[in-house]
Amino acid sequence: MLEELPQENIVIVAQNISSGGGAVLLNQTLRQASTKKSVVCIINDTFQIEPIPGVEFIRMPRSIFARLKIDLVILKNHNTPNTAALYFGNFPPLLPLPIKTYVFCQNRYIVGPLDLKVSRIFAIKVALQKTLFKLCSRKEHTFIVQTKTMAALVKQSLHFSPILKVLPFTEKVSWEKIRFENKPNSQKPFLYVASGEPHKNHLNLILAWEILSSKFGLHPELVLILNAKNYPTLHKILVDIASQKRLNVRIVNEMEHSNLLNAIANSVTIYPSLFESFGLPLVEANQLNAPIVASDREFVRDVCDPQETFNPMSAESIATAVAAFLNKNP
Structure with missing residues (x-):
């Protein structure tokens, strides 16, 4: 810039x-x-x-x-x-x-x-x-x-x-530093990189994972990158729901950006945010040709073309979009 x-x-x-x-x-x-x-x-x-x-x-x-x-x-x-x-x-x-x-x-x-x-x-x-x-x-x-x-x-x-x-500025990802794993999309975890502000919509996302399990019989791994120190209340709620419902959810603290890029490259980026000014994880996933399942919102279309979209206000819609993605990528 x-x-x-x-x-x-x-x-x-x-x-x-x-x-x-x-x-x-x-x-x-x-x-x-x-x-x-x-x-x-x-x-x-x-x-x-x-x-x-x-x-x-x-x-x-x-x-x-x-x-x-x-x-x-x-x-x-x-x-x-x-x-x-x-x-x-x-x-x-x-x-x-x-x-x-x-x-x-x-x-x-x-x-x-x-x-x-x-x-x-x-x-x-x-x-x-x-x-x-x-x-x-x-x-x-x-x-x-x-x-x-x-x-x-x-x-x-x-x-x-x-x-x-x-100025849609962001550093171009250096592919030489990325370690790509040879996995089909159906075996990749779904990754959500976000802070814990209300508009990031974590609760609807984890409720969608409950619906995936109970209604669709699907159990994909969901990895949440969330700083527990900065958002202790949200972190505890998510851990409790995942534990009580026995969901395939893993919460990871913030990681080094180079490690994060490797995680994005080998995951399906899921993005249920209600609004963003930019959406850097979407941009990075797009640069890495990683699949994206995201909110049907204008900020998403500003920076990428996701494989599936959903209504972020509906956990049912999120679950349906994830199920559709998995069905199309066996």
Whole structure:
């Protein structure tokens, strides 16, 4: 993405990036940076990243006060010609900056409708984030998104016509590093790589596995990549259901990205998410020619052409799509 920015000096504000797809994209963006550019990256004090030649890292805590301090630091130390600020974590700067400012939007919650049942606390949090996004967004900002769907949502969410760049950036998978196993699709596990936010729809997925067992007599393996430390309540619910119903479900903590790519290459990617800004696992599965069974939603069609689709709101529909895939791939 940095190659698309004409400025030679780039300050990347990634203070609220910690894990998941955002962390993968940040790593890829920094490693693809041209040596001709001078890059300063502001990250939080717990984010784990290896040194990258040509990139200076500055650590800041995750807080609204630290965000204000970051803007002041940019005003004081980086207010120079041919310099741009890239706000990587959805939110624009709190203060108006005299330098060119880009805002990378990858969170559907803050620009799209909240069409799912969530706790009151979560709903209030999202409402505050939406308000902050609208208050801080300015006409002179350039908003970077990865799909046309996200571009439309950003445009709808603001009271002015924003400058938009659609950059579906992701690092090309190196096939030389992938160890392909010679297994038919019917013997491959179904893999879901996702965080534990409500829109990821884990509960409908595991209920679908119960239907596959009880109604269709099918017992494919389901592997969930889920960080138990970050989502302990969801993790316990999924473990309990799988244990009580004796389902063929395995939950794995987050793994190194290289190992994850190997897992995707040798699995059927299943993706029951209700909405996404991009869907990186879908993109990677598509690059690896791995089969995909996914939600019948626009964000899926933005990045791939799945073998089977389903209504993600219906566990029955998910189970039927999986059964259809297995029947077509004996």
